[in-house]
Amino acid sequence: MPHDDFAFEPVKGLPERPPQDEEILWQGSPNWWALAKESLSLKWVAGYFIFLALWRFVVVVDIMPLGRAIQTSVPFLVLGAIACGILTLIAWVQAKATVYTITNKRVAMRIGAALTVTLNLPYRWIGNADLDLRKNGTGTIAMQTLGETRLSYLMCWPHVRPWRMAQTEPALRCIPDAAKVASLLAHAADARVSVPEVSRAPDHHAVAAE
Template sequence: MHHDDFNFEPVRGLPAALPPDEHILWQGAPEPRRLAREALALDWIMAYFAILIVWRVGVSSTLVSFPVALTHAVPFVIAAVVTAGILYGIAYMQARSTVYTLTNKRVAMRIGAALTMTLNVPYVKIGNADLQLRRDGTGTIAFETIGDARISYLMTWPHVRPWYFRTQPALRCIPDAQRVAAIFAEAAEARVSQPRLSQAPATGGAADTIAAE
């Protein structure tokens, strides 16, 4: 029987139903293999094991025949396979529990494999955004928040831009990243430039003023 761990959500990836004037433009999640390689350093760890294997075979081959020396590397090979499996499993669980959402008003990130949380960032609270595009079409869109809001790096990892002192939330390792970045930029530009009609006290003149959101 299939069980949906997030069946309490009124809208997938969001903690509450959308208001009438808001709609979803895109939803997605990280690609697990790319997330394992970028966020969990899978490539570097496998390179470390490869060096250990070569070293073990090289040292053993000076004492025993080469076929026997190869068997001395078996424990390292097993350790490498187990480690790769664990890292991929972590990346898969992170990707499975993640839903990135772009609406016409905000970026929403439902993240966390063990402790689930939803991060909502209105476009008007985003200063700059940066796209890191890979050759396979996957990429990461990181954005810098403005204002006094502080975002915990530990609470939002791995959905952050690495090695930045001020935490930048990121849509990590998403497929078709260039198209998503275009949707992001268009929605943010439209939202930031949208005027808002607000009521001001009448002072003998016009009672309505226009303020930019």
């Protein structure tokens, strides 16, 4: 029987049921193929092994028969195929285990394949969000956090803005319809931040009664 590792979640992608006044506006996951290419550098890895195979062929083609020269180059292609297969599998597993959630109060990110964690980012913690949009409509929304909010780059990877290690920027990586999601996120954040926080005045009668 198939087993759902996240069957314990009361709501998909969230460790607990949200409050009654919190509304889920959008949920999604990375496109696994885009994640493999952009986050795991699949094309660069494939190109590297192709280069090694061609270089090996050029070096030996003048000193041995053509067939033998091709045979000595093939192992590099085999190793490249294995490496690319592993990277593709990692991207697929990461995408399958990831759920991004946008609500009217926060951005939640359930990330991690081996060690699953959920990041909760209230809109008041987010200073800015940048969209990196691709031609096929997929894109990455990176969020700059405010104040003393510190996140581990390694713990969040690959769901981060690449190479921003001093101040880690969590990111919704390689999501479909990224422009639409970015617009939704912007409107939700603006609406939430514009709502004044209500603080209760101290109950003087209660204090006096003590």
